[in-house]
Amino acid sequence: MGILLDKNSKIIVQGITGKEGSFHATAGIEYGTNVVGGVTPGKGGQKFNNTIPIFDTVEEAKSQTGANVSLIFVPPAFATDAICEAANAEIPLIICITEGIPVNDMVSTIRYVQSKPVRLIGPNCPGAINPNDNCKVGIMPGSIHKPGNVGVVSRSGTLTYEAVYQLTSIGIGQSSCVGIGGDPIIGTNYIDILNMFENDPETDVIVFIGEIGGTMEQEAAEYIKENISKPVCSLIVGATAPTGKRMGHAGAIITGKSATAESKITALRNAGCHIIPTPSDIGSTVEKVLLEKF
Amino acid sequence: MKLHEHQSKKIFKSYGINVPESILIDDISELSNALNILGEQVVLKCQVHAGGRGKAGGVKIVRSKEEASAYVESMLGTNLVTHQTANEGVPVRSILVEQLTSVKTELYLAITMDRNEQCPTILASKAGGMEIEEVAETSPQDIIYQLVDPVVGLRPFQMRELNKKIDVPNKSIPQFNHLLSSISALFYDLDCSLIEINPLVITQDDNIVALDGKITLEDDALFKHPDAYALRDRDQEDALEAEATDLEIAYVNLTGDVGCLVNGAGLAMATLDVTTQAGSSPANFLDVGGGGADVEKVSKAVSIILSDTKVKKVLVNIFGGILRCDIAANGIIMAYERSKSNLPLVVRMLGTNVTEGKEILKNSRLNVTFAETLLEAAEAINKI
Numbered sequence: 001m002g003i004l005l006d007k008n009s010k011i012i013v014q015g016i017t018g019k020e021g022s023f024h025a026t027a028g029i030e031y032g033t034n035v036v037g038g039v040t041p042g043k044g045g046q047k048f049n050n051t052i053p054i055f056d057t058v059e060e061a062k063s064q065t066g067a068n069v070s071l072i073f074v075p076p077a078f079a080t081d082a083i084c085e086a087a088n089a090e091i092p093l094i095i096c097i098t099e100g101i102p103v104n105d106m107v108s109t110i111r112y113v114q115s116k117p118v119r120l121i122g123p124n125c126p127g128a129i130n131p132n133d134n135c136k137v138g139i140m141p142g143s144i145h146k147p148g149n150v151g152v153v154s155r156s157g158t159l160t161y162e163a164v165y166q167l168t169s170i171g172i173g174q175s176s177c178v179g180i181g182g183d184p185i186i187g188t189n190y191i192d193i194l195n196m197f198e199n200d201p202e203t204d205v206i207v208f209i210g211e212i213g214g215t216m217e218q219e220a221a222e223y224i225k226e227n228i229s230k231p232v233c234s235l236i237v238g239a240t241a242p243t244g245k246r247m248g249h250a251g252a253i254i255t256g257k258s259a260t261a262e263s264k265i266t267a268l269r270n271a272g273c274h275i276i277p278t279p280s281d282i283g284s285t286v287e288k289v290l291l292e293k294f
Numbered sequence: 295m296k297l298h299e300h301q302s303k304k305i306f307k308s309y310g311i312n313v314p315e316s317i318l319i320d321d322i323s324e325l326s327n328a329l330n331i332l333g334e335q336v337v338l339k340c341q342v343h344a345g346g347r348g349k350a351g352g353v354k355i356v357r358s359k360e361e362a363s364a365y366v367e368s369m370l371g372t373n374l375v376t377h378q379t380a381n382e383g384v385p386v387r388s389i390l391v392e393q394l395t396s397v398k399t400e401l402y403l404a405i406t407m408d409r410n411e412q413c414p415t416i417l418a419s420k421a422g423g424m425e426i427e428e429v430a431e432t433s434p435q436d437i438i439y440q441l442v443d444p445v446v447g448l449r450p451f452q453m454r455e456l457n458k459k460i461d462v463p464n465k466s467i468p469q470f471n472h473l474l475s476s477i478s479a480l481f482y483d484l485d486c487s488l489i490e491i492n493p494l495v496i497t498q499d500d501n502i503v504a505l506d507g508k509i510t511l512e513d514d515a516l517f518k519h520p521d522a523y524a525l526r527d528r529d530q531e532d533a534l535e536a537e538a539t540d541l542e543i544a545y546v547n548l549t550g551d552v553g554c555l556v557n558g559a560g561l562a563m564a565t566l567d568v569t570t571q572a573g574s575s576p577a578n579f580l581d582v583g584g585g586g587a588d589v590e591k592v593s594k595a596v597s598i599i600l601s602d603t604k605v606k607k608v609l610v611n612i613f614g615g616i617l618r619c620d621i622a623a624n625g626i627i628m629a630y631e632r633s634k635s636n637l638p639l640v641v642r643m644l645g646t647n648v649t650e651g652k653e654i655l656k657n658s659r660l661n662v663t664f665a666e667t668l669l670e671a672a673e674a675i676n677k678i
Contacts, residue, residue: 023616076514099583102515103407104485108444110412126615141615141645156560158613162668165613165644182559184409211560214409237563240570241546241579244378248544248559248581256427278571279564280669 002130002176003151003196003203004093004121005069009135012037012067012091014058014074014082016048020097021073024139025052028071031142032134036065058089069093071127071137076100079123080109087116094187095137096123106185113187120187124249126157126179132202140164140177148173150286151197153190154209155182155249159237159279163207166283172290175203182211182249190220198228205231205289207282208273212238213252213259221267231293233285234268235276236261295511296343300390301525302507305484309476312469312503316392322366326359328391334358338365339390343530344383345425346376352386355394362391380547384530395503400493401460402426403473405442405481414442414481416452416474420460422493442478462496469502484522485515513539534578534598543582543595550575551606552675553599553637555592555626557582557617565611565668572672577605587617592625593632600633609675610641611668612651619643619651627658636661638678642671 011028015021016038025048029035037055038048044056055061058070070091074082079098086094094113101123113120121128127138131145140161146168154160160179167174178193180186190208197203206228210217217236224232239261241247243254254260269275276285297305303313317328318341329336340352347353352374356362366389373383400422408415418438421429429436438459440452453471456462462470477489488510495505516523528536538545544559548566552574556562562581569576582595599605612622622643629635642665643651655662663678665671 020616077517100514102485102518103487103512104414104482104515107407107413111444139615141613144645154560156558158556158558158615159560159564161613161615161645162561162564166667184407185412209560211563216409219410237560237567240566240576241563242548245546245579246544247546247563247579252559252563256430278568278669280568280667280672 001200001202002132003193003200004128004176004178005130005133005135005137007133007135009069009137010034010036010065010067011069011071011137012039012058012061012065014039014070014072014086016040016052016054017043018073022048024073027142028136031136033136036067037061058085058091062089062091067091069095069137072096072098074098076102080105083109083120084112087113087118087120090117092117093119093121095121095125095127097125097127097139099124101183103184106183110185110187121178122181122186124183125181125186126160128176128178130176131174138179144168145177146173149175149202149204150207151175151200151203151205152177152207152209153193153197154179155211156209159209162279163209163282167286170283170287172283172286175200182252184214190216191223194220194223194228198230203230204293205233205286207286208232208234210234210236210264211249211252212236212241212247212254212261212264213249215258217264218258218267221271221273224273225271231289232273233276233282233289234273235279235282236264236268237279295513295516295523295526296530297509297511297525298341298343298527299339299507300341300388302509303504305480305509306504306507309480311473311476312501313507314393314395314503314505316390318388318390319366320370320388322363322370325363325366325391329359329362332391332393334362335394336362337392337394338362339392340369340374340386341388341390342374342384342386343527344374344376345378347374350374350376352376380532387529395495395505396498397495398498399496401495402429402492403477403494404488404490404492405477406488408441411441413444416440416442416448416456416478418456418460422495426492442481444482448474448478463500465500466496466502473502484509484519485512486510487512534602538580538598541591541594543580543591543598545598546579547602548576548578550577551604553577553602553605553608555580555582555596555599555608555610555612557587557612561611561613565609568668568672569609569675572669572676574672574676577602582617587621589621589625589628592622593628596626596629597633600629600635600637605637607675607678608637608639609671610639610643611671612643614643614645614647614651618647619645620647620654623651623654627654627660630660639663640665640671640674640678642666642668
């Protein structure tokens with residue numbers, strides 16, 4: 001089990017012959033991920049690493065491999081086309097790593113995606129991993145993960161790794177880890193992932209990492225209050241960020257009172273979350289919760 | 295990327311939006327010609343990328359040539375400090391000389407991305423001239439929203455609702471609706487992240503005029519708009535931030551003395567938080583990125599940190615994914631050699647090629663303290 005990915009996940013990589021696509025496709029295979037094909041227009045018929053078939057279109061790749069997940073490494077100017085192609089082929093799970101897609105391009109793309117029976121994760125995200133089933137679809141370093149029962153969700157890439165590293169280094173494994181992406185318009189939000197963790201028998205505790213900017217964390221807090229029975233440990237980063245400055249992620253900018261770390265932490269505390277006091281306390285907070293629970 | 299008021303108004307004009315007649319001057323010698331054309335009673339507006347300009351003395355209505363020339367002389371070439379700028383302010387390099395408009399009503403109009411609806415939205419309010427953040431806090435019901443759908447656009451019924459709720463006089467409705475269509479099209483055409491007209495005025499003779507204009511273009515979409523990118527005014531940006539932008543490095547200049555090099559925006563924010571909690575004060579936010587970060591790029595990122603005169607020590611927090619630790623280490627050394635810097639470093643490295651990365655730094659002349667965890671790193675930097 002775990003969420004999004006499992007033993008039956010068959011992955012194709014759009015942009016498999018590019019620098020990042022080939023690096024992470026290889027790293028995924030080494031981790032145990034079932035990469036069944038790649039898509040690079042114009043290179044159909046060739047093989048990646050002498051074993052994995054490359055197709056010109058997603059449609060072809062899907063019909064010949066039975067793929068049910070697509071991982072996208074396509075440059076920003078072409079990424080929305082790649083997302084639409086995967087959605088049109090009805091690949092049930094589309095994970096887009098690409099950073100720097102113009103937001104206005106995503107406005108129409110997201111509507112197209114929503115009109116199809118598919119789920120989009122990202123863009124501008126590290127992807128997802130299920131350590132229990134050795135399935136890694138994204139750019140996270142596989143070696144820091146450990147099979148277990150803690151679900152991790154965050155907007156950010158390296159901060160998710162930090163959380164995982166802290167957990168693994170004190171012997172706590174993960175059921176699934178998902179980075180939903182740092183852009184203003186993304187396919188899957190915290191609430192979707194929290195709901196999946198709630199329904200996943202392999203997840204006992206949820207780590208929820210948010211940041212300054214927007215109000216997505218407050219909405220998640222409302223959802224947790226009403227719908228999540230499992231313990232949630234939550235961290236908000238960016239408490240020391242100045243207002244009006246974009247902290248890397250397009251979304252991470254304090255534009256009003258509700259966008260501040262303080263307002264988000266208050267909402268999460270009121271929702272009954274275990275507040276992780278600082279980014280260096282992720283592991284210890286989860287450990288305490290696990291000890292109380294079991 | 296922010297545009298100046300005069301640049302925004304030029305774009306407005308090309309979309310058929312009414313703006314007051316104006317002439318841009320960047321030297322006092324150009325003033326008398328401008329006044330001859332526009333008349334002596336004008337409004338003088340300093341062209342800076344900062345809100346709060348009016349309150350800070352950056353806008354002045356003058357009644358005579360003498361008054362105008364005294365103001366221009368006192369402002370051109372100085373720095374304007376507003377509540378939104380850093381302490382040193384932003385340079386006033388040009389002033390817009392603008393005809394006075396006979397105002398009957400002041401409105402607020404903007405279009406920006408609504409993240410929850412995943413769609414651009416128009417914001418309109420009768421509270422023109424006020425800061426919209428203030429209106430949102432004190433009387434949120436006074437802001438009217440209408441989404442601009444990417445497929446069907448802003449529909450006539452939405453315009454009717456806007457007209458009604460902000461009391462647009464019947465005679466002004468055609469012009470107001472034209473304005474709504476125009477800014478909706480402009481928002482998509484130029485990949486804007488914000489268009490704000492505050493105040494938008496209804497004149498004594500019921501014309502709709504954009505008295506001010508603020509356009510912010512989305513950085514990620516600038517590759518599509520080379521003409522718009524040419525409007526960038528680097529002088530208005532923080533020098534180090536402008537350099538980082540050129541290198542595609544996410545960088546924000548802060549006020550402390552700990553230079554921070556991190557990969558990933560979330561981890562960079564977390565690093566600032568822990569550094570602050572440990573008692574130090576970060577000099578910057580810096581996300582060197584993952585894909586595409588080679589030795590040269592890391593080195594240039596570190597050079598930005600080292601060229602910041604307030605930096606007294608450097609904290610490195612690299613979680614190697616696609617950015618390998620050996621590449622980061624070589625980039626750090628290259629920057630230190632180039633700038634002949636001796637600033638002490640605390641380095642925390644994890645992930646891909648961490649052993650090689652640490653080894654490279656150990657064998658260098660740099661004064662490096664290694665730390666295992668985020669907290670240890672922050673405590674070590676605080677002790678230096």
